[in-house]
Amino acid sequence: MSFLRELWSFMRIRKKFWLMPIVIMMLVFGGLVILTQGSAVAPFIYTIF
DSSP, rough: HHHHHHHHHHHHTOOOHHHHHHHHHHHHHHHHHHHHHHHHTHHHHHHHH
């Protein structure tokens, strides 16, 4: 949790708000990979990349 607080503080102080969509997309794709690991949907996810 402290990492997220520190990241938010960095973006707020240095005005790097353009990083937020990148971070969100990385979290979404990471969650997608974790959730589909070992499932029948996995081969369809790999075609996206």
